[in-house]
Structures are given as C-alpha cells and as structure tokens.
Amino acid sequence: MSQNIETINVLFVTREPELAERLISCVRMRGRTVRAHQAADRVELEERLLSHRFHIIVLIDRGMDVGTHDVIGALQNSGRLTPVLLLTDRPEDERVADYEAGAFAAISLGPDDVAAILILKAVEFHLCCTQMHRLQSTLQAAERRHLRLLQDSPTPNACFRQGQILLANDAWREYFKIDASADLSGYGLGDFVIPEQQDTLRLLVEERAVQNDSAETRQTFRLRTAHGRKFEGDLVLTGASVDGEACTVLRVVANADKDASEQLSALDPVTGLHNRQHLIQTLEQVLAASARAELPFALIEASVDDFERIHGTLGSSSSDILLTDIGLLLEEHFPPPATVARLGNEDFGILVPSARRTELDQRLAALVRAAAARQINLDQGSTVVSLSCGAIIADDSAPTIEGLLDQAARALDGIRQAGGNGYAFQHLLSDAHARAESDxxxxxxxxxxxxxxxxxxxxxxxxxxxxxxxxxxxxxxxxxxxxxxxxxxxxxxxxxxxxxxxxxxxxxxxxxxxxxxxxxxxxxxxxxxxxxxxxxxxxxxxxxxxxxxxxxxxxxxxxxxxxxxxxxxxxxxxxxxxxxxxxxxxxxxxxxxxxxxxxxxxxxxxxxxxxxxxxxxxxxxxxxxxxxxxxxxxxxxxxxxxxxxxxxxxxxxxxxxxxxxxxxxxxxxxQGYFVHPPSEHMDFDFTQVI
Known part of the structure; x- marks a missing residue:
C-alpha cells in the first residue's frame, strides 16, 4: 500500500458479525492490521461516524434496513468523504443506483478474498486522494501567500506568462499610469520598456525561465508608462506560479536601497475582526491538522440580510457600526478556539476547529434568533437586522480551500433564496460531485x-x-x-x-x-x-x-x-x-x-x-x-x-x-492578441502589412 498507515479502521454496517470477521481475517492474512467496528442500524451508524474516523465503510445489506443512500447521507452529515464498499446478493442490474449514490464498489456476496482485495484498494485510493488534496492545499497555500505578498507590496510587481501580463498590483498600475479600471489582458512585456530594449527583456525572461524560482535576475532598462513617459529603472526578475503554472515576476526597483514588503495586516479595519486572508491561513492550518483530529471542522459563512438596502438607508458610517456590532455578536456565539473574520462587505466567515452537527445546529439556531432580537444602536436611533448562515462540515478529505469556501457560499445562497433569517448545511461534495453541481x-x-x-x-x-x-x-x-x-x-x-x-x-x-x-x-x-x-x-x-x-x-x-x-x-x-x-x-x-x-x-x-x-x-x-x-x-x-x-x-x-x-x-x-484582440467591432484593416 502506497500510504503507510499502521492500522486500517473499518466500520462494518451489518447484522452478520461472523461474515465481517471472515473479511477481517482475509485482510489480516494480507499483512494488514485491522481495527473493526460494527453498526447494526442507522442510529449506531451515526453514532460511530460522530465518534470515530474510518478508512472504509463496508455495508453488508443482507437483512438490513440500511442502504447505500443511508450510509452516504450519514457520511455527508458527519462531514466525511469515506469510501463505501457494498456487499450484496441483489442482481447486478439493481446496483446501478448504489454506484450513482457514491459507492466505491458494489460486489456480490461470495469469495471473501475478492472483498478483502477491494477493501485494501479502496483504502489505498482514499489515502492517495487525501494526500493529493493535502499536497494541493499546501501548494495552493504557498502560491497564495506569495501572490498576496506581491499584491500588497508597495513595490511595483507584475506576473507574466508567455509575454502576456497575468496580474499586477496597485503599485504597478500607479507606477506605469494604468487606470484602475483598465483591462490588463491587452498588455505585454514590450509595453513597459522602450522598443529598442524589448528583445533584450524577452531574452532575459527566457534565460530566467530555466533558473530556480528563488534566483533573481536584475538589469537596468529604459521604462515607459502608458502615457508614453520614459525613465530609467531596474527590473528584477524572479519565478512564481499562478494557478499551478510557471510565470515570471517583474519587480521595479527605482531605489536599490529601498526594497521591502509590508507585512500583511490580519485585521479588518472596519470591524476589528480578522480579515479574509487570516481566515484562509487559519483554514490551511486546520485542514492540515484535521488529518490527526478525531472530529471534523466546520466552515460557516454568515451574511446580513438585505444589506444593500440597509446601507442605502443608513449610509456608510452607520452601516460600519452595524457590521461591527454583528461581528461582536458572532464572537459571542463562536468564541475561541473558533475564528471569526470579515470576508468582505456584509459577509463573515467562522471556522470551528472541532465540530459536531448537533451542536452546530443549536449554536447556529441561537445565533439567528439572537440577531433578529438584537437592537443595534446607531448614530441616530437603532435598528434590527436578520442573519443568513451557510455551513459545511469537513475533514482532510475535503476538496481545495477554494472548494470549501465555494460550498459554504452555496449553502448561504440557498438560505438567502429561501428568504433569509436562517441557516442551512451544505453536504460535503467530492470533486466529481462538486463539478456536477457546478455544471x-x-x-x-x-x-x-x-x-x-x-x-x-x-x-x-x-x-x-x-x-x-x-x-x-x-x-x-x-x-x-x-x-x-x-x-x-x-x-x-x-x-x-x-x-x-x-x-x-x-x-x-x-x-x-x-x-x-x-x-x-x-x-x-x-x-x-x-x-x-x-x-x-x-x-x-x-x-x-x-x-x-x-x-x-x-x-x-x-x-x-x-x-x-x-x-x-x-x-x-x-x-x-x-x-x-x-x-x-x-x-x-x-x-x-x-x-x-x-x-x-x-x-x-x-x-x-x-x-x-x-x-x-x-x-x-x-x-x-x-x-x-x-x-x-x-x-x-x-x-x-x-x-x-x-x-x-x-x-x-x-x-x-x-x-x-x-x-x-x-x-x-x-490570429492572436498581437495581431488584434477579439472585439465587438470588425474594424481591422486587412490591407495593412503585418
């Protein structure tokens, strides 16, 4: 088995412990240590999932009133993505629904060795997927940290791939006099240096591409702004990645003695809560630690209902007071070790490291009731608002951090569409299920x-x-x-x-x-x-x-x-x-x-x-x-x-x-952007020589 675990934790959902014991023996005969648990009905199934982590669930449905849909549903409610192996005496044409429900495999009750092999394969597949998600999260976290530093740096920075600009920070726009609303996709490397030095810069980028990302290349160029003003400055080239693909970062250094990045603030200036960046960083840590945790974690997205109308009525100053008060309310209901952050506008995020569904239900219901009953004192009088919350329970088998945030947002959108003033849970979806829902x-x-x-x-x-x-x-x-x-x-x-x-x-x-x-x-x-x-x-x-x-x-x-x-x-x-x-x-x-x-x-x-x-x-x-x-x-x-x-x-x-x-x-x-970008107007002169 490619992933090194000492003991395989198996949950057998069955009323035939003798058959489960035979399967355990077959797995052990193949050199694996097994720790087995049994659930004989739905209640025991839910209790086991809340109190233990399993590498696989084996459902033997003979004589049971628990089916594949029930097991998958219980897993979703507990925030787990654990493979389910079904052993059944039903005909093969009746097992399609089990696969559609999410079963890893549905095989006939028969040779125990076949079931034992599939148990090992399912566990290996699950561990490989978990490891892959963990590595993806680690890589994406590193990429995000790097890009955040670039974006928030006071030094002009821009990322390029194949000569085209991917993104640039505000300092770059200001330095080269590019309007904040302008689309950067039309800019290339050559737009920022004088024509005589464009080939030199292109060759420099090509040479840097074969070096380590940490290596720096520095050279003085004659630069030019979008308005045509020319001036001298140093360009420092380093490597990075955007969306998993390599790119080149250009940094302008006008003063060689001044090259520093400001440390990112972790606080939202309006509410005093943590900001979105801090929540994502904490989520990265919780996701990594969840591999060793018995309980899953929860991610909640909360939002003030009808905030656009409220803001239009109260104005910015009173709206800021309102958001600050809501932040205090969230911290009252989700104190440490939970993390409360403002995601932006009227949206807040709450990260609960160890979460049980029943407890979260109670806390979210209490939060929604408290918000609706709370008188918020403003500059002129007071007001009452309502909250909508979307939540998801997950562990280290979850998809990417962006996927978790997206699924929490879907739950929030669902309760908003239902009228708000409530909360809803989103079942944790695998990448395939998430794609189907996104489709x-x-x-x-x-x-x-x-x-x-x-x-x-x-x-x-x-x-x-x-x-x-x-x-x-x-x-x-x-x-x-x-x-x-x-x-x-x-x-x-x-x-x-x-x-x-x-x-x-x-x-x-x-x-x-x-x-x-x-x-x-x-x-x-x-x-x-x-x-x-x-x-x-x-x-x-x-x-x-x-x-x-x-x-x-x-x-x-x-x-x-x-x-x-x-x-x-x-x-x-x-x-x-x-x-x-x-x-x-x-x-x-x-x-x-x-x-x-x-x-x-x-x-x-x-x-x-x-x-x-x-x-x-x-x-x-x-x-x-x-x-x-x-x-x-x-x-x-x-x-x-x-x-x-x-x-x-x-x-x-x-x-x-x-x-x-x-x-x-x-x-x-x-055809291409160098020749002419796509446009709503067919105004290209085909008589010109390119």
Whole structure:
C-alpha cells in the first residue's frame, strides 16, 4: 500500500458479525492490521461516524434496513468523504443506483478474498486522494501567500506568462499610469520598456525561465508608462506560479536601497475582526491538522440580510457600526478556539476547529434568533437586522480551500433564496460531485443569460501572413452575468458540453453571427466568418439543415462560412463528423479542423473528413521562437497541409518574434492578441502589412 498507515479502521454496517470477521481475517492474512467496528442500524451508524474516523465503510445489506443512500447521507452529515464498499446478493442490474449514490464498489456476496482485495484498494485510493488534496492545499497555500505578498507590496510587481501580463498590483498600475479600471489582458512585456530594449527583456525572461524560482535576475532598462513617459529603472526578475503554472515576476526597483514588503495586516479595519486572508491561513492550518483530529471542522459563512438596502438607508458610517456590532455578536456565539473574520462587505466567515452537527445546529439556531432580537444602536436611533448562515462540515478529505469556501457560499445562497433569517448545511461534495453541481449552476446561468439577452459576440481577425487578402473573422461569444461580470468560453463551455447546453449555445452564436455577417457583406461581400461547432451540435443530425436554414433566411452565401470543429471532437464522433463534413461540402461551406496536431498521425483524419483549413493547436506557438523541435513540427504540418491543398492557421500569436518565425515557416494565416484582440467591432484593416 502506497500510504503507510499502521492500522486500517473499518466500520462494518451489518447484522452478520461472523461474515465481517471472515473479511477481517482475509485482510489480516494480507499483512494488514485491522481495527473493526460494527453498526447494526442507522442510529449506531451515526453514532460511530460522530465518534470515530474510518478508512472504509463496508455495508453488508443482507437483512438490513440500511442502504447505500443511508450510509452516504450519514457520511455527508458527519462531514466525511469515506469510501463505501457494498456487499450484496441483489442482481447486478439493481446496483446501478448504489454506484450513482457514491459507492466505491458494489460486489456480490461470495469469495471473501475478492472483498478483502477491494477493501485494501479502496483504502489505498482514499489515502492517495487525501494526500493529493493535502499536497494541493499546501501548494495552493504557498502560491497564495506569495501572490498576496506581491499584491500588497508597495513595490511595483507584475506576473507574466508567455509575454502576456497575468496580474499586477496597485503599485504597478500607479507606477506605469494604468487606470484602475483598465483591462490588463491587452498588455505585454514590450509595453513597459522602450522598443529598442524589448528583445533584450524577452531574452532575459527566457534565460530566467530555466533558473530556480528563488534566483533573481536584475538589469537596468529604459521604462515607459502608458502615457508614453520614459525613465530609467531596474527590473528584477524572479519565478512564481499562478494557478499551478510557471510565470515570471517583474519587480521595479527605482531605489536599490529601498526594497521591502509590508507585512500583511490580519485585521479588518472596519470591524476589528480578522480579515479574509487570516481566515484562509487559519483554514490551511486546520485542514492540515484535521488529518490527526478525531472530529471534523466546520466552515460557516454568515451574511446580513438585505444589506444593500440597509446601507442605502443608513449610509456608510452607520452601516460600519452595524457590521461591527454583528461581528461582536458572532464572537459571542463562536468564541475561541473558533475564528471569526470579515470576508468582505456584509459577509463573515467562522471556522470551528472541532465540530459536531448537533451542536452546530443549536449554536447556529441561537445565533439567528439572537440577531433578529438584537437592537443595534446607531448614530441616530437603532435598528434590527436578520442573519443568513451557510455551513459545511469537513475533514482532510475535503476538496481545495477554494472548494470549501465555494460550498459554504452555496449553502448561504440557498438560505438567502429561501428568504433569509436562517441557516442551512451544505453536504460535503467530492470533486466529481462538486463539478456536477457546478455544471448545473452554469446551465442555469447560461439559460438565464439567454433569456435576458446577456450574450454578445466578439470577432477576431484571421490574417494572411503573405499580403492583402479578403477579411476573415473568428467568432467568439462572451457571457455577461447579472452583476456585469464577463465570462469567456473557457469558463462555461466544458460545463455546457456536459449538461447538453452546448448545442443551444451553438445555435445562438450561429444565428446571431449570420445576421452580423449579412450586415457586413453589404459593405464587403468578401467577408468570411469562422463559426465553431461543439460536440453537442455534431451529434445533432440536423446541424447542416438548420445551418442552411439560417443562411437562406439571411441571404448569406454558404461560401462565406467556415465551420470549425476540434480534432478530438471529430475523432471521438467520427461517424457524425463525416456526415457533417459531407453536408457542408454539398452546400458549398468550408470546414476547418481546430486544435490540429495532437494525434500520432494527425493527417490520417483527412482521409475521413475533407477540410479546407487546418488550425494548429495553440500549444505549438508556445516557445516557437526558441524551440527548434516545435518549429520543425509546424513546418511538417504546414508542408503536409499544403501538399494536400489545405491552408494552415496558427492561433494565439502574441508577439512580433513569433510572427516572424511563422512567416519563415510559410504558415498561411494567423490570429492572436498581437495581431488584434477579439472585439465587438470588425474594424481591422486587412490591407495593412503585418
């Protein structure tokens, strides 16, 4: 077993102790020490889960009125994610519901050795998952601490990856005169130094990438602000990671003798409580310690109901007094060792290191009652408010810290939607269950965005590298949330695919894009749109029919449309892809294979679908300037495509050096932020030479 534990703690839910003893003997015969407990009914099951930690639960359902759903429910109520092995004499076709409920395995009562092997495998799987979560939390905690130091530093700092800025602190914005509301995604390395030194900085970044993260590279540059003012300063380059991927941190040092970071404050300036950062740091410690704790911990998110209206009525000063008083109330009901913090605005977080569900129920009920009965004295009179609370009980088998905060917030949202002035518990979800729930939320969000017309199209030019050509645009969609937040396709398309929303989104995009194309053709009849199709549309046998219907309705020639389908989607849905490609060819529309080049023999796909364009996977662009292997791969794809009469497109072009290499490799078409970012306006000049 990969994880070294001395004793396996097993809970048998059964009324057949003799069978349990046989299984224990089989496990011990395989060199493992077992400490076994038994629960014969629901009451004993809940009592055992509250008082002990188990590595596995074995349910023998013969003669029992306890089923898999009951065991999983009891685990969720206790805040545990423990594998459940079901031993049953029910037919296999009746066990599907057990797997859907969350059973690790459901096997027949029979050879004890098979059950013993599965017990060991389930325990090993559980321990590996727990260790993985712990390592992820540790890595993410280290990353967060580093980024917090950068963000709160008085020294200008910014993180870059592949030449593009990922994030920058306020000092960086102020130093380079970038407006606080400006989108940083359009800025690259070269925007902060004079043109003559851009290549020098790029080479410096490339050299630093092969060094240790702790190593520093320092050099003096002629810098420039967003307003064009030029001045001299030192750039210090170090390594870091954002979202688990390596990046380069640039720090500006105007005075070599002054390079220090302020220590993060742990207190909220309004309420005097701990702040969000301190709560997350404490949660990291509790999560690590929970591996050795008998009881799980609880995370609670509390919020003042209808605070926006209250703030509008009382004003900022009285609202701050109100929040301070609520903070005192929370500390009264959750004294140390609990940690109470203000998360932001009207939201508070409470971390309870050792938690029992029954005790939390009582404390939360008392808190909600006390809040509703409390007279809060303000500058002018007094007021009464109500609280909503969302709670989750968890242990070290929990998902990431962000996942815990998100699940507590979901519980809070649920009680708010029910009218507030109460509390609710969220069952601890595994990563898979959390993803399924998140998918359903995305589905509802997308349906709401469609219903309230919060979808919009943006267009990115696809430009010929070898001279003037007719206008081509790749069409993308953005989703705007009810509060103005903007989501890219990478945020919602995976969930849309899994929930069956992708085909609906495809139709919305294509119908609106064809309308926009019809308008554009009036001024330039050569314009061509690249429109993406997802797997959901590919499996819809009517895709060619409704595409042709949209084109006919708007009087748009099919020759002005190129349909993009990902290589992986074609391979895994080959029959539908062949039919769709044939239909597109018959109606005189073109086909582009997207994300091309990942298979063992990529050109083999052209034997089945006759594409006009091949768009390489954007990963090939990464390091293309310095990596000869990647250059040879792109040359091979380009020459092979040209030999078959295909045009080669390379996306994600982010700098001039990449553009020059692609030109030398005889690539036909390019797109990317360096050429032109996606925009709601089709104003790119295709007659210019790039």
């Amino acid at each position: 359903q939320q995305w589905k509802a969000r997308l349906e709401d965005a469609i219903a309230h017309q919060r979808l919009r199209l943006v267009y990115q030019p696809v430009v010929n590298l070898h001279g003037g050509d007719f206008p081509r645009f790749s069409v993308f969609m953005r989703v705007t949330g009810p509060d103005g937040e903007v989501y890219d396709p990478s945020d919602f398309l995976p969930a849309a695919e899994r929930t069956g929303m992708a085909a609906t989104i495809d139709r919305w995009i294509i119908s609106h894009a064809i309308q926009a194309l019809a308008d554009r053709l009036k001024s330039d009849p050569r314009t061509t749109f690249f429109l993406k199709l997802t797997r959901g549309s590919l499996l819809d046998g009517s895709v060619v029919v409704w595409l042709q219907k949209f084109l006919h309705k708007r009087r748009v020639p099919a020759s002005r449309v190129v349909v993009e389908i990902k290589e992986a989607t074609i391979i895994t849905n080959l029959k539908s892809a062949i039919s769709t490609a044939r239909g597109l060819k018959e109606m005189n529309a073109s086909l582009c294979i997207d994300d091309f080049g990942n298979g063992l023999n990529p050109f083999h796909i052209l034997r089945h679908v006759d594409a006009d364009y091949i768009k390489l996977d954007g990963a090939f662009v990464r390091d293309v300037v310095s990596n000869e292997i990647i250059q040879k791969a792109i040359r091979r794809f380009t020459e092979g495509g040209h030999a078959k009469g295909k045009q080669i497109i390379v996306p994600m072009v982010e700098d001039a050096a990449t553009l020059a290499v692609l030109f030398s490799l005889n690539v036909n078409l390019v």
